[in-house]
Amino acid sequence: MLNLTLKGLELVRLSRRHNIANKLLTFLGTGNYVEVYHKYNEVQSGPHVYIQESLMEIFCKEWNNEDSVVIIQTSASKEKNWHGENGLEKRLNNLKNTFNIQIDTLDIPEGKSENELWEMFEAVLSKIDEKDNIILDVTHSFRSLPILSLIILNYAKAVKQVKIEKIIYAVFETLGSQNEVKDMLLEKRVVPIFDLTPFVTLFDWTIAVNRFLETGNASKINELSSEKLKPILRESEGREGTRMQV
Numbered sequence: 001m002l003n004l005t006l007k008g009l010e011l012v013r014l015s016r017r018h019n020i021a022n023k024l025l026t027f028l029g030t031g032n033y034v035e036v037y038h039k040y041n042e043v044q045s046g047p048h049v050y051i052q053e054s055l056m057e058i059f060c061k062e063w064n065n066e067d068s069v070v071i072i073q074t075s076a077s078k079e080k081n082w083h084g085e086n087g088l089e090k091r092l093n094n095l096k097n098t099f100n101i102q103i104d105t106l107d108i109p110e111g112k113s114e115n116e117l118w119e120m121f122e123a124v125l126s127k128i129d130e131k132d133n134i135i136l137d138v139t140h141s142f143r144s145l146p147i148l149s150l151i152i153l154n155y156a157k158a159v160k161q162v163k164i165e166k167i168i169y170a171v172f173e174t175l176g177s178q179n180e181v182k183d184m185l186l187e188k189r190v191v192p193i194f195d196l197t198p199f200v201t202l203f204d205w206t207i208a209v210n211r212f213l214e215t216g217n218a219s220k221i222n223e224l225s226s227e228k229l230k231p232i233l234r235e236s237e238g239r240e241g242t243r244m245q246v
Helices: 002-014 051-059 075-082 088-094 114-126 145-160 178-182 197-215 219-240
Strands: 022-027 037-040 068-073 102-107 133-137 163-170 190-195
Touching (some): 022 051, 037 051, 075 088, 075 102, 114 145, 163 197
Parallel strands (some): 037 190
């Protein structure tokens, strides 16, 4: 475990750079997916088979060639849904003219042993650069991957100063079973995307409060409060023409 921590710190040193990039980390599953719309708040994607296509349309329109989408896949999901005529690889290649971003892939093991879990930890961490703005999609993550992904991101926050922009989950099951969805009219197949980021914020607040109770140091609470107030104060500044310091 110590060796893995040292490797993580070495990755920090090697990945230092001046530009801050946006990065979407998303898992490719092994399901037989059907064409649906995806909706986040009031923004709705066009109909797509893969969640990754919809996420790019919803979140990545303003990104540039410094930004990237990382498709995380096992050998099974790669064989089932990456390659082939209807695979995600071909669909993303067709989108390259629309999105000026990098498409990257990451092969991970199945996670069937503790060693494989640590291999997954190292592999995902290696794709995260210092001060990245991260969107994590856990729609098709499996087994322990959702909790492992959260641990990786919190570790990266500490050692690479990344920002967790969003953690999202597309809730296909709200439409019913896959067979039921297949029988629906396409325009009725609208899958909501849930924003799970507030739970990460709650985790940060838990750490901040615990630090305050143990040491009396309220700096982390002040920092979190400031981050929460910044958008409100900016909106107030723009509306009232006043300048406020945060």
